Amino acid sequence: MVACNSAGLFARILPFLVPLTCYAQATDHRVVVYYQTTHYNGSTTNNVSLLPLINSQPEISVTHVLIGAIHVVTEEQGWIRLNDYTPDNPIFDHVWNDAAALQAAGVTVMTMVGGAAAGSWPRLGGDEANFELYYGHLHDFVGTYNIQGLDLDVEQSMPLSDIIRLIDRLKADFGDDFIISLAPVASALTEGGGNLSGFDYFELEAQRGSSIDFYNGQFYFGWGDASSPADYEDIIDDGFPAEKVVMGQLTNPANGNGFVDLDRVLPVIQELTAENPTFGGVAGWEYFNSLPGGENAPWEWAAWMADAMESGASVVKREISSTEKLRRSVRKEYRQLRREVKHFYRSYIA
Incomplete structure (x- = not known):
């Protein structure tokens, strides 16, 4: 049974019954780009360059580039892999050169750890000896390539204590400025929603929210819907602050199930930005074929999203x-x- 104080309820609603002038406070919102496909058509020479993100337009729209996926593997496999090769493989020379150029231009460069491929999280979990063995190689990778943060994409079951230990260690080793994000399916950020990670994100936020910069919610593959503000609003209603929740979307229908056309996404982004001045932003999976430009101009997605959020924030008199x-x-x-x-x-x- 739910009891309400009707007099108090009426008194709190009454001010909203008079005509209102709505103002949305302009603010910066994240534009997060996932960069997994580093070469076109399986080539090892036809590079997918990140540089147009910073040199193709007068203003830089992207705020974060997440290189992935990083996998923690066995000694025989090289300890750390970027997709199918170790990070020092020459096929990735352009990746690290581009990353340095983006950082010099003010873009935050992170790497995504984990994802759909199994194996990384058991290696970064377990007893202390197991954790120290594998964490040491991840630590060295972060330092070697000047990585500014990690996006922890836990898509296999992991104990809460293990992810907390990892977060604590990263902050202890790299400092408060080191960025930590997580990439749960969107429903995991709602009470009782589906979750691939095993641990409870509400409990994680309660215990380590001060160490987590944002969540890249996956609003696709049936775990969330970017064609309406409803799923995002459910997350905010359930307690996650808007400034920490990024709406992750597919950038091309070829990238998976749940792609939403840009024309349908536009009013959603505008409404969420207008209603939530601290809206956490958007993320795109993935870069190389992002619409509207496709493979010929994938950088246009970031500019399009930045414009959509700016227009939402500025629609104060609509x-x-x-x-x-x-x-x-x-x-x-x-x-x-x-x-x-x-x-x-x-x-x-x-």
């Missing part, structure tokens, strides 16, 4: 109905109440 104003205001005001009701339902009724 005409919306009084009903819509009321809906948005009440939704924001009663996020905590909805959160408590959902928690009660799942704990005692469902």
